[in-house]
Amino acid sequence: MQMRSIVAAAILLAGGPLSAREALVGGTIIDGTGRTIENGVVVIDRSRLACVGSATECPLDRKTRRIDVAGKFVTPGLVDAHVHFAQTGWIDGRPDGLEDKAVYPYEATVAALRADPGRWHRSYLCSGVTAVLDTGGAPWTVTGPQTRDTDRSDRAHVRAAGPLITHGGRNEFYAYGSLKDEPMFLPMESAAQVRADVARLKAMGAAAIKVWYLDPPKGREDELDALLMETGAAARAAGLPLIVHATELRNAKMALRAGAHLLVHSVEDAPVDAEFLSLLKANDAAYAPTLVVGRNWSRATLSIATGEAATIDDPNRCADTAIMERIGKPQALHAAFLKDWGGKVTPFARRFEAVGREAYVMAGNLRAVRDAGGRIVLATDAGNPLTLHGPSVNWEMEAMQAAGMTPTEIIVAATGAAARAIGLGEATGTLERGKEADLLVLADDPRKDIKAFRSLTHVMRAGVLKPQSDLRVR
Ligand SMILES: [Zn+2]
Incomplete structure (x- = not known):
């Protein structure tokens, strides 16, 4: 718990005005090319990745702000x-x-x-x-x-x-x-x-x-x-x-x-x-x-036909609020459905x-x-x-x-x-030096089960790191 609050404090600091360089330290880096680096270092210089590798490959100077991600998993966005x-x-x-x-x-x-x-x-x-x-x-x-x-x-x-x-x-x-x-x-x-x-x-x-x-x-x-x-x-x-x-x-x-x-x-x-x-x-x-x-198309039609709202699996509370409201009221379109389909099954x-x-x-x-x-x-x-x-x-x-x-x-x-x-291979998609700093921090190991992307704790886009809880839509 103490460890977690230290991490939280460090991350909180990172949310303030950026020093030139910061580094995610101690996590397992899964770089998006198929390579994994245990106990790795990701150095971010403003919006770009300055170094991705082991502690020896990416030595840190004293001015670099360190964010401890030991026990966590770092992947590209x-x-x-x-x-x-x-x-x-x-x-x-x-x-x-x-x-x-x-x-x-x-x-x-x-x-x-x-x-x-x-x-x-x-x-x-x-x-x-x-x-x-x-x-x-x-x-x-x-x-x-x-x-x-x-x-x-x-x-x-x-x-x-x-x-x-x-x-x-x-x-x-x-x-x-x-x-x-x-x-x-x-x-x-x-x-x-x-x-x-x-x-x-x-x-x-x-x-x-x-x-x-x-x-x-x-x-x-x-x-x-x-x-x-x-x-x-x-x-x-x-x-x-x-x-x-x-x-x-x-x-x-x-x-x-x-x-x-x-x-x-x-x-x-x-x-x-x-x-x-x-x-x-x-x-x-x-x-x-x-x-x-x-x-999902069929589930939507079924929901409108029966008037029962579809269940939505939204583990990180990211679904748009206005759309969730409409999804919750399928009866609103029932008359149109009957008109279009003539009530035929x-x-x-x-x-x-x-x-x-x-x-x-x-x-x-x-x-x-x-x-x-x-x-x-x-x-x-x-x-x-x-x-x-x-x-x-x-x-x-x-x-x-x-x-x-x-x-x-x-x-x-x-x-x-x-x-x-999608034509952005030079800019993003992998954790490699020179690319945009777009990355995720996960609590669980995505190499064991892809469901680990539900355990998203932080998102970095263009070098700005945010706790997932700050990004929730609802
Ligand atoms: Zn399409």
């Missing part, structure tokens, strides 16, 4: 390679799924999101997430302060892809009223059109070109495959990575042939084969399993059946990609109904462990590999 700033974690952010304009008009939901640029960042830092990729949303997700002005210690790093190029656009649900000039979907209708889309995204400042490649309707496969290739070529010419939603094996292979750098979801419909694995490796592409989002039961089948296929595919030496990254699809910004990283990492990945493999997927996949 988590990187979530698939989030949506324009989605809330409840169905109010997915009007194409269900909307009651009299209850939660999407225009008002977006206005609330834009009015508070720090909103999801608070949930991220509270959960130990220090970098994210927004894989698609309206133009404001690229140009707005939520994702632009993030080079500071109270924000996660953000890269944002912006509007999605797709043949399955649903702008009528999203771009109505005051939002009509802010399309979330760009058309995939002709070669000239997709080239214009890519030029528009490049001019907007998008960090990647995202194609929402829903399964092509029968008869349009060749036409749409050709447009996917054209989009890939235009992205390459523009110097932007291609990232693709393609959840069927055939479409995922097509995405890789088009040059995809990141598959933002698992292949869900069939076991991946040797051809898929060799395409993935040839592109050096990253594979984002997103294991929990489908199940069949489509609903089918969806649950599919989720069960897909979970099994996704787990097998994750192991196959791992066994083939493919690059796997942590990705939640946060913002979708009941996949909450922040705490969903714990659920996703635990699902990856249940699917058969080892904790050490998951740590690499959730840090160094994910940072590289």
